[in-house]
Amino acid sequence: MKTQNAILLWLKSHTTPFLLSIPLLLLAVLVQAFGGTLLIRIVTVLFINLVMVLGLQVFMGNSGILNFAHIGFMGIGAYTSVLFSMTPQAKAATLPDLYPFLRPIHLPFLPSLLIGALAAALVAALVGYALMRLSDAAAVITLFALLVIIHTILVHWSIVTNGPRTLFGVDNYTTLGISAFFGILIIFIAYLFKETPVGLKLRASRDDRYAAASIGINVVQVRWAGFVLSAFLAGFGGGLWAHFITSFSPYAFYLTETFSILSMLVIGGTGSVSGAVVGTVVVTFLREALRAIENSANIAGLFQNNLVGFTEVFLSILLILILIYRPSGILGSREIRLTSEDLRSVTASSQTDRPVPSSTKEGKHV
Amino acid sequence: MKDCESGNSHADHLIVERVTKNFAGLRALDSVSLNLKRGEILGLIGPNGSGKTTLINVITGLLPLDSGRVFIGEVEITNKPPYEIARAGLGRTFQTIRLFRELTVMENVEVAAVSRGCSRKEAKRRALQAIEELGLEGWVGRLAGELPYGLERRVEIARAFALQPDFLLLDEPAAGLNEEESDELLNMLAPIPQRKGLGLLIVDHDMRLIMRLCHRLHVLSYGKTIGEGTPEEVRRIPQVIEAYLGKRAAGG
């Protein structure tokens, strides 16, 4: 009884991940049941984006450090996972010079994803401790340099990446169901991380690192932990994406994708998991809509020259407007949640069958 | 939750030995020594720019010192990183308030206990105690960035309490408070050192508060110690009258 009550109490104060995932779960189920191929693809990508954006939020949102290296870790996860999941025949075809010890390895999808995620986390763990000493502009520039370094290595390590050329022959394992499962799982992971001791200390260090140190927080250490978890999730997302798209080159993990994932997080709101989710949904669908407009305008020949980059320009302008007028994003740093008043009014109205006077609800979001 | 008992050294003294600190040619601290006992309230006073904040920053590791040593009991903490010094049992507040503005009042205080290894649950219990001691019960769910100014100071002090330090350094806790708020703060702070076995060092310009609260005073001027003793003793030191209490006290 007592533990049951404790669990109920805990759930009541942590409604956020449920509120965020239930609509997404419904969306996945409906699209799976009634959607056509295109819609299924879009929603699959939506959930992969969710993994990437939430992974970015875990570090960037809680530490306050703008992280340009995230997509680099996505690339590491993508390439590492496919090296383990591809059949030996496929590897022989696309990577003829591959190291002999890697050639016969052929693991199922999930272990491959995990290995990809671990590889990204390992790289983050090794380079992270030194990087996490930096703050502000120095940290941002260094993380950008890290993205460039990872990209350069992917482009030049032809033996395992096929160099700048496209790597093909990856099995298509990432279905809508799988990407939805992990997308929703990571909502819970990102939310719970904020509430762990490390997550709380990291958020404190984001708001004031001198005050954080003054109460015994080792800022470098908690940043490092957040950075490694974030890279793990990016690596995982990279693996999911690789097994969805099935052929790709290192250019998939560079500036365009960085901008895309960053804009989702910033537009939604860096400081909260809710913001990350809302930003991902809004920007993913907006981007598809804009692309459709761009394509139909071009097909109809509305303009003399084809419309190019309309989507990117539109999203950039949106990003700029958000940064000017709502710098903390659509949702800001507060999570969507039912407050205790909401919950009380839910139970009260179900007991009395009468709407609760609106005055009792006032002032809760002040 | 034994693992997050304060776990400090339980040393009886914070000892500052002949500390010197220069800022590019300016000697902000010149061989300053002081000794803070657990259970006592020591007032650190001196005119603006006399080095009070610098002394706190040097003791807590925020600024490296040029010479001298700092000990908590037998344990040397000279030039250790600030988080290690905090964990050794030394808490502080800042002259310019530093709160975690995007965290709630509860989280602000709780995180200090969490950083000592408490579980969230135990940390909440400990935080609630500190929150009650400072009369912040009505504000626990508010974001710290949304608080009225007078309460920000109190959250900072509650946070430092939740660290459960053996020694606590408060840099101008009454700055910007009106007389009533400052009296309220005085009444909250006065019984704490005895009750918690805590050594409290307070910097403030409000002489009324300092004289009523402090057992001993330490006076700085241009980075040098110019007087030490009970408030009555210090009040009679000519240099102090001249340098700090000024013409008004000298004439009256």
Ligand SMILES: Nc1ncnc2c1ncn2[C@@H]1O[C@H](COP(=O)(O)OP(=O)(O)O)[C@@H](O)[C@H]1O
């Ligand atoms: N970071 C710094 N860099 C250069 N000079 C400083 C710095 N901090 C303080 N000072 C100087 O050191 C002296 C002591 O300052 P401070 O310790 O803040 O005095 P108080 O707290 O007693 O008012 C002042 O002259 C101040 O200008």
Ligand SMILES: [Mg+2]
């Ligand atoms: Mg000062």
